[in-house]
Amino acid sequence: MSRYCSQCGKSLKACICQWIQSLTSNVELVILQHHSETLRPMGTARILNLSLANSYCFVGEDFSEHSDLNRLLNDSEYSHFVLYPGEVAVSHLHVAEKVAAKQKVRIILLDGTWKKAYKMWQLSSNLHGLDQVRLPSDLQGNYRIRKAPSDNSLSTVEAGYHILSLLEPENDFLPLIDAFNQMIEFQIKQMPPGVFEKNYLS
Template structure:
């Protein structure tokens, strides 16, 4: 008998499936996950992929020749954006205008540390021609059990939650954050007494 959940991939005692809710969105998310994130017990991309029926998750580092991703990018019925705070990136308001015109939108998320996400961006030349989109600067992350370069650094599921909520404010995506918070609390409870306070609290 496996010690891991066949659906979420986490150990049975850390299974998050009871908190996963099936969500509908007009915006499709495409998650490009760095291969080093695949088996991390605290990885959050899985929450997005399990919750959103129209999401896609691909693993690798250089996605330039990735056949499934390139097939999606060739679909001209969609507008594709990369959630990445580069020069000339668009605000969510500008992207929301596409939805207002009843045009299909896909948003690509890079799942990895800032250093790994940057390398994925550099290597994946098929993304370079796509417009970038950025989140508001004042958003605060709650990824308390992983070190972050700044207070407004977000986990992948938080980034997905915020971009969906901003582009589709009429829909409720809070179940994504609820599942994330349950996962965080479980991991904190597994730590020896004092470890979280010593290493993670500020």
């Protein structure tokens, strides 16, 4: 018998499926996951992929020749945006106008540390011609069990939650955050006494 859940890929003890809710979104998410993230027991991209039927998750580093991604990007019925805080990134309001007008939209998320996400962006030349979109700068993350470069650094599931909530305010995506928080609380409870306070609150 496998020690890992066939759905979420996590160990049976740490399975997150009990907290996952099926959600409906008109905006499609495409998650490009750095291959190193697949080894992390606390990765959050899986929450998005399991919750949203119309989402995709591809693993790699250089996605320039990724056939499945390029097939999506070549679909002219969709407008594609990369969630990336570059200098030329547009406000989410620009994308919201398209969604409100019932245009088909896909948002691409880069799943990795800032350093690895930047490398993925540099290597993946097929993303360079896409419009970049940014989130509001005042959002704060709650990834308490992973060191972040700043208070407003967001996990992948938090970024997905915020962009979907901003683009489709009529829909409730809070179950994404609920599953995220449940996963964090479970992981904290598995730590020996004092480890969380020493390593993450200091």
